[in-house]
Amino acid sequence: MSTTDTRARTRFTGRTAGLMAVGLVLALLTIAPLAVMILGAFKTETDVVAPELLPTAPTTDNFFYVFTEVPFARYLLNSFVVSAVITVVALWFHSMAAYALARLRFRGREALFMIIFSTMLVSLPVVMVPTFVVVRTLGLVDSYGGLIIPAIFNAFGIFLLRQFYIALPRELEEAALLDGASYWRVYWNVVLPLSRPILSALSVFFFLANWNAFLWPLTITSSPTLRTVQVGIAGFQQQYAGNWNYVLAASTVAALPMLAIFVFFQRQIVESIKTAGFR
Structure with missing residues (x-):
């Protein structure tokens, strides 16, 4: 393989890696709020307000409350x-x-x-x-x-x-x-x-x-x-x-x-x- 082909392949690989890194960052920024929303939906009020405390077990009471206390x-x-x-x-x-x-x-x-x-x-x-x-x-x-x-x-x-x-x-x-x-x-x-x-x-x-x-x-x-x-x-x-x-x-x-x-x-x-x- 010639030196020119090696350099071209190196540039292409570097460019591809850079685009993949940018895409990964954008994907994480897009998914992060959705993940926080879904995880927070199964937490208690204490876990959401004070996440530094010892977390409790996931609960579905939040969904029950939403459909019973308001006409959701x-x-x-x-x-x-x-x-x-x-x-x-x-x-x-x-x-x-x-x-x-x-x-x-x-x-x-x-x-x-x-x-x-x-x-x-x-x-x-x-x-x-x-x-x-x-x-x-x-x-x-x-x-x-x-x-x-x-x-x-x-x-x-x-x-x-x-x-x-x-x-x-x-x-x-x-x-x-x-x-x-x-x-x-x-x-x-x-x-x-x-x-x-x-x-x-x-x-x-x-x-x-x-x-x-x-x-x-x-x-x-x-x-x-x-x-x-x-x-x-x-x-x-x-x-x-x-x-x-x-x-x-x-x-x-x-x-x-x-x-x-x-x-x-x-x-x-x-x-x-x-x-x-x-x-």
Whole structure:
């Protein structure tokens, strides 16, 4: 082996080791809070507040307390209903809008897409006040409608689906059109079945985003029966500020569905990112 090859291999190995070290540090920084949360959920108040003392045996009393002393199951149900409805309705409308922007020819199509795309640059706090005014005018404050309807529109979903549809072979749709199928039939029988990977990934993104939503549910609801899990944990943290074991137990329960969804759908997420190339 020549000296040049040896040096190149040495540089490559050193660079790889450096990247692996950086990746390991980032992984540890990401996993550490999650590990602290899960371990703290099984500790007593003394173990959490004063870890230097002799630790006691792990306990599940924290979870029992969370589900018996506060309506935490109701918070979980509210979050699930809101997240599921938003995900299903958003995917339905987003896929239709994206297909129209990708395949149909009409005046102002590109301008309309740019307007939709530009909304991705506007953060929620900027539009929260006008959105609240609209919701209040419609009489949807402190209701499931106020939680669900404003969150249905998401420019990211339309953008990603449009890029996916542009990448689909036109021959499949043209063959269906030649057989006499309408655009609605093509969309329903041809496009949607081919969209399962990207729809699966977007369903995960939408569900997790709305499951973790805090600012809008806190603003639009005041009734305890409409609290979502994140708002419930925030109120739980204020009520039991000194009992971090209860707060960590509640946070662990709220995090379990997210972890389970990611574990089961990680392949679809990766495949959708690879196949929905930005064109």
